Amino acid sequence: MKKFYSLLSVLTLAVLMCSCVSTKKIVYFQGADSLYTQAQQVLQQYEMKLKPADQILVKVTCSEPDLLSVFAQDVVMGTSGGGRATSSSYLSSGASGGMSNAYGYTITNDGYVVLPSIGKVHVAGLTTVDAAKTIEEKIKEVNHISDPGVTVNLLNARVAVLGAVKSPRVVSLTSERNTVLDVLSQCGDIADTGLRQKIKLFREVEGQRMMYEMDLTKSDVFESPGYYVQQNDLIYVEPNKSQSIKSSAFYTFWTAGATIISTLATVTSMIFLIKNN
Structure with missing residues (x-):
């Protein structure tokens, strides 16, 4: 009987050890x-850079709303931080010639977006701030807008x-x-x-x-x-290894066996005590 209890103790201890995790392994x-x-x-640079398949939203602002009509019909009036009247427009993603959808423009595999009235602009490898500056220069060159303001947001x-x-x-x-x-x-x-x-x-x-x-x-x-x-x-x-063990069929069999043995040991002990009394 003593040997039986010793074996049961070893089995129980083994199961408990599998579920223990050292504090040193979880403290950050x-x-x-x-x-x-x-x-x-x-020291690390954390600015994300645009990549092919990224989706971007492009917003253009300037002081003259009529100049924005070539980009989209969704023109919003407002004022700049200095009180100067401005207008803004999101580039229409439904324009022909642009690889786009309802949520913005998708950067092509070769790193370009095709924007209405502007054409192809290479933006892959740039941050959203640098991409906005590149589009601003393109607008000045193609559409002759002297004070464009561009904001680029990464959507996906x-x-x-x-x-x-x-x-x-x-x-x-x-x-x-x-x-x-x-x-x-x-x-x-x-x-x-x-x-x-x-x-x-x-x-x-x-x-x-x-x-x-x-x-x-x-x-x-x-x-x-x-x-x-x-x-x-x-x-x-x-x-960790204990999780891998717990996910295995052997561990399931092991714990089930230990439970059965523990139950049998309890029943046997009760019978032994009853007989001796």
């Missing part, structure tokens, strides 16, 4: 309290998150400065069974797929090229 930014006692300069910036997070999903980016932590927080954070030491980020760079691996338990994660995310990134959180 370990060592940051000593490393960042003084202000640290942010998204990041996919898979693996051991609480809510895997595709996250829409609401600004051009988003970190891997921002994205993971929108997924409910990493699950306790996820490896915070092995966060993999996949990114397309000039036609090639790059992979950056980050350790969120280390304070130097801020220096990683993958810390600031870009549109179309893929983030994968690897599960």
